[in-house]
Structure formats: C-alpha cells, structure tokens
Amino acid sequence: MLAARDLGKSFGGLTALHNVSFDVVKGQIKAVIGPNGAGKTTLFNLIAGTLRPSAGTITLDGKTISGLSASAIGASGIARTFQQPQVFRSLSVAENVMLGGHRFNKAGFIACGLGLSFTRREEEDLHATASKWLDFVGLAEFSSRTASELSLGQQRYVEIARAMATGAKVILMDEPAAGLDDTETRQLGDLVRQIRATGVTVLIIDHHMDFIMSIADSILVLNFGEWLAEGTPEEIVGSETVINAYLGSVEDA
Numbered sequence: 001m002l003a004a005r006d007l008g009k010s011f012g013g014l015t016a017l018h019n020v021s022f023d024v025v026k027g028q029i030k031a032v033i034g035p036n037g038a039g040k041t042t043l044f045n046l047i048a049g050t051l052r053p054s055a056g057t058i059t060l061d062g063k064t065i066s067g068l069s070a071s072a073i074g075a076s077g078i079a080r081t082f083q084q085p086q087v088f089r090s091l092s093v094a095e096n097v098m099l100g101g102h103r104f105n106k107a108g109f110i111a112c113g114l115g116l117s118f119t120r121r122e123e124e125d126l127h128a129t130a131s132k133w134l135d136f137v138g139l140a141e142f143s144s145r146t147a148s149e150l151s152l153g154q155q156r157y158v159e160i161a162r163a164m165a166t167g168a169k170v171i172l173m174d175e176p177a178a179g180l181d182d183t184e185t186r187q188l189g190d191l192v193r194q195i196r197a198t199g200v201t202v203l204i205i206d207h208h209m210d211f212i213m214s215i216a217d218s219i220l221v222l223n224f225g226e227w228l229a230e231g232t233p234e235e236i237v238g239s240e241t242v243i244n245a246y247l248g249s250v251e252d253a
C-alpha cells in the first residue's frame with residue numbers, strides 16, 4: 001500500500017535519513033522504532049508531506065505522493081496524529097472531529113461556523129460521521145465538552161477519531177503511548193487493533209517496546225537515519241544487529 005524507495009533527507013550538513021526503503025502492507029500495523037534522533041519523525045514528515053525528501057520516492061497504492069503538498073497527501077488518504085495532540089482547545093470535542101470530515105464537504109467547516117452556505121444535510125452528515133468515530137474511540141459522552149477539558153490521553157483519542165473521520169487509508173501515529181500509564185497503554189493497543197480491523201493501515205512510532213511488540217505486524221528499525229532491520233516482532237527481538245544497536249540500550253535504560 002505504502003512504499004518508500006531510497007528515501008533521504010538532509011538538513012544542511014546533517015543527514016537525518018539516508019537510503020531508506022520499506023513497504024507497508026495494506027491493513028497491517030507497522031511500527032517504526034529506533035533510538036532518539038534515528039529519523040523516525042522525519043520519516044513521518046516526509047510521508048505526510050510536511051517535509052520534502054532530498055532523495056527517493058514514496059508511493060501510495062502505486063501513485064507517487066512524495067513532492068505533493070501536505071493537503072494533497074491528506075486528500076489522497078493519509079492522516080496523522082501527533083505526540084502533542086493538535087486539537088482546537090476552545091472547540092467542542094465533536095467540532096474537533098468534524099474538522100476531519102470537512103474537506104470532503106462542499107461548503108466547508110469554516111463556512112459552517114460563519115453560518116455561510118452550509119446545508120443542513122451537510123451539517124448532519126458531518127455530525128453523524130463525528131459521532132460514529134467518537135463512539136469508536138469511546139468518547140461519545142464527551143462530545144459536547146470543550147477539548148481543553150480532556151486529558152492528554154483523551155485528546156489523543158480525539159485526534160484518532162478526527163483522522164478516522166477523514167476516511168484515511170493510512171494513519172500515522174507519532175508516539176501515541178507517550179505519557180500514558182499501563183492501563184491506558186493497553187487500552188490504546190486495543191484501539192489500534194480495532195483501527196486495523198476496519199481495514200485502515202497504521203504506521204506507528206513509539207518507544208514503549210512492550211506496547212509495540214504486542215500490536216505490530218511488522219517493525220522497521222532505524223538507526224542514525226539508516227534502515228537497520230525489518231521484520232516481525234519475533235524477528236526483531238531475536239536480531240543481534242538490533243539488540244546490539246538498540247534494544248540492548250533500551251534494556252539498560
């Protein structure tokens with residue numbers, strides 16, 4: 001579904017990614033792991049189009065997306081969640097999720113807010129989509145609350161609901177378990193599996209090894225901006241290269 005070939009990104013003299021190639025299979029959960037500074041977030045920025053690659057290509061369903069604008073990549077079916085949730089704190093939870101559906105809507109969410117050319121039917125459709133995904137992430141009862149009233153973990157769920165409301169084929173999740181306790185992390189793992197069950201492909205960065213090992217179908221390991229290894233969780237934990245370069249240091253930490 002998603003393929004990267006010979007991907008590279010330099011910032012001035014610093015090479016953040018070099019010659020990275022990998023495939024993501026449709027409907028799978030693919031984890032991207034690696035030490036701090038390995039290039040994981042840079043990789044997400046390249047896929048989402050917030051950065052342009054210095055080298056290489058990215059394709060989605062066989063079509064080249066590298067070089068397109070972030071909004072064009074979003075429209076082609078890639079959505080993203082952030083470690084620091086990008087929610088509009090003064091909007092309601094439902095409105096935050098409705099923003100995910102608005103760009104497929106003729107009149108647009110802003111026009112709605114301004115009371116402009118927004119049909120009742122369109123508004124109802126957006127509401128229905130938002131309700132469906134808020135229910136999916138377990139936040140239905142919070143839909144009228146202001147987003148700022150929600151905990152960090154709940155705000156991450158709002159972002160997930162918004163990403164699902166875009167109708168995305170692929171969701172990029174950047175450290176969704178950061179700052180969550182064990183119970184919340186387990187619940188998040190269940191939710192990510194439910195996302196996979198809808199047919200959506202998930203690419204996920206996280207440092208919690210237990211969490212990643214329990215949900216990933218496949219793992220890509222980056223180290224100093226380079227492809228280090230790729231395989232199933234069992235293959236990765238058993239890989240001497242990975243243990244020496246990365247997992248050993250995680251164990252020691």
Ligand SMILES: Nc1ncnc2c1ncn2[C@@H]1O[C@H](COP(=O)(O)OP(=O)(O)OP(=O)(O)O)[C@@H](O)[C@H]1O
Nearest residue numbers: 011014015016034035036037038039040041042043
């Ligand atoms: N916009 C930028 N300008 C300059 N250097 C950058 C920029 N973004 C990232 N880098 C550098 O690129 C390298 C890779 O950073 P990146 O954030 O992708 O790593 P990471 O694997 O996501 O790390 P972490 O686990 O700490 O989030 C680092 O050396 C970082 O300082």
